[in-house]
Amino acid sequence: MSVAPPVQAGLSRADLLEDYDRDRAGFVLRAARRYGPVVELSPGTVLISDGEIAHDVLRRTNRDFLMDRDRAWRPTDSRRGEDALDSWMHARRTMLSALSGGLVEEHLRWYDGELTTLMDTWATAGRTGDPMPPLVHLSTDAFLRLCVGPGTARHTRDGLSALVADLLGALNPIVRSSFELPWFLDRFTARRRRADRAQHRLDAALRALVNRPPDGGLIAILRDAGVPTDPLVRILVSATIASRLVPAAANAWLLHALAVHAPTGDPSHIVDEVLRLRPPTWLMHRATHAEEVSGPWRFPAGAALMISPYAIHRDERHFPDPETFRPDRWAGARLPAGAYLPFGGGPRWCVGTHLAKAQLTTAVEVFRRFRMEDVSGVVTADTDSTMYPRGLALSVARTD
Numbered sequence: 001m002s003v004a005p006p007v008q009a010g011l012s013r014a015d016l017l018e019d020y021d022r023d024r025a026g027f028v029l030r031a032a033r034r035y036g037p038v039v040e041l042s043p044g045t046v047l048i049s050d051g052e053i054a055h056d057v058l059r060r061t062n063r064d065f066l067m068d069r070d071r072a073w074r075p076t077d078s079r080r081g082e083d084a085l086d087s088w089m090h091a092r093r094t095m096l097s098a099l100s101g102g103l104v105e106e107h108l109r110w111y112d113g114e115l116t117t118l119m120d121t122w123a124t125a126g127r128t129g130d131p132m133p134p135l136v137h138l139s140t141d142a143f144l145r146l147c148v149g150p151g152t153a154r155h156t157r158d159g160l161s162a163l164v165a166d167l168l169g170a171l172n173p174i175v176r177s178s179f180e181l182p183w184f185l186d187r188f189t190a191r192r193r194r195a196d197r198a199q200h201r202l203d204a205a206l207r208a209l210v211n212r213p214p215d216g217g218l219i220a221i222l223r224d225a226g227v228p229t230d231p232l233v234r235i236l237v238s239a240t241i242a243s244r245l246v247p248a249a250a251n252a253w254l255l256h257a258l259a260v261h262a263p264t265g266d267p268s269h270i271v272d273e274v275l276r277l278r279p280p281t282w283l284m285h286r287a288t289h290a291e292e293v294s295g296p297w298r299f300p301a302g303a304a305l306m307i308s309p310y311a312i313h314r315d316e317r318h319f320p321d322p323e324t325f326r327p328d329r330w331a332g333a334r335l336p337a338g339a340y341l342p343f344g345g346g347p348r349w350c351v352g353t354h355l356a357k358a359q360l361t362t363a364v365e366v367f368r369r370f371r372m373e374d375v376s377g378v379v380t381a382d383t384d385s386t387m388y389p390r391g392l393a394l395s396v397a398r399t400d
């Protein structure tokens with residue numbers, strides 16, 4: 001097979017930034033349609049919107065393709081053989097197995113109750129207002145409750161929740177402008193120092209819990225399974241960040257879809273279809289160290305790769321009429337690897353996949369106990385970082 005460099009879009013970095021910032025997801029979709037599956041948007045920045053190539057890059061992450069940033073957008077050692085990566089992979093294996101066990105069953109009963117209470121509050125008011133803030137609070141609290149167990153007082157979770165909110169607030173300008181500053185300059189900015197202080201406070205609070213794990217929670221399970229303190233704190237910080245905005249955005253898109261389409265079918269198909277059209281993690285990042293080949297493409301050394309599930313999920317070969325919301329397309333669906341990536345893929349796929357899917361399926365069941373109508377003016381997809389609905393408002397009533 002002959003190997004070629006990516007198609008060149010020939011944009012200057014300034015043009016790229018300007019076009020991209022105007023409408024990020026739209027820009028990515030247009031670039032994919034105009035230039036094809038692999039395009040070098042500006043020197044060293046390559047967009048991948050083909051599932052097969054994306055799958056290969058994700059599969060070879062930690063080896064040929066690197067995750068050179070952590071969730072706080074700091075440079076990390078991400079190659080096999082590096083202590084930081086090896087201990088991370090051990091911690092994530094242990095967390096994955098803990099989150100597929102009995103812990104989640106009790107959690108879902110609690111989650112159903114909390115979401116029902118929220119819907120009841122909205123039904124009493126007759127409408128939601130912006131559903132994002134309460135959904136963000138619930139997502140954060142849900143994961144923290146799993147971490148510390150049901151027996152830990154609510155104010156402990158609220159304290160942690162405030163620290164997670166501070167850290168994400170501080171990281172937001174950094175992640176939003178991730179193309180602007182090279183990290184070695186970013187280190188010296190006031191915003192980075194603010195994020196460092198916020199991370200330090202969350203680290204310290206989680207470290208205290210790791211040193212004296214409360215009974216019945218994920219932290220105690222991971223501790224008992226022998227995950228050492230530092231990697232445990234690191235993955236807890238990452239998972240608390242990951243379980244705040246992203247699951248809340250998925251829930252908000254779900255509310256929107258149920259209000260607009262009132263689908264009646266299998267809840268898991270509804271969840272799959274919502275995450276296909278509105279993958280909250282709509283863009284993933286990888287980097288090359290050396291020159292690498294994937295399929296017919298040769299990626300330059302030192303490239304920043306952008307992988308877009310948002311574009312990949314609109315591939316007509318796998319999803320005919322891709323812009324249409326059709327949960328029934330998932331009945332008996334058999335897709336090639338890489339065609340559907342809401343939770344990523346390869347060795348760094350989402351640790352919370354099982355938990356998140358179970359929560360979302362529970363959410364469909366709760367939402368269906370209410371009658372909802374979309375009373376938003378215009379709903380747009382905010383894509384500054386996580387893709388979430390902006391401008392969403394629903395009327396809500398009890399069905400009984």
Ligand code: HEM
Binds near residue numbers: 239348353355356
């Ligand atoms: C609808 C909900 C969720 C979606 C759509 C989602 C999506 C994703 C995606 C796409 C990635 C991979 C990013 C990449 O490869 O660059 C990821 C990573 C991750 N997610 Fe989730 N996630 C969700 C919920 C959660 C929850 C509830 C947790 C809590 C445990 C979680 C923890 C993580 C962690 C720790 C990682 C980093 C894994 C690593 O780097 O090894 N996620 N998530």
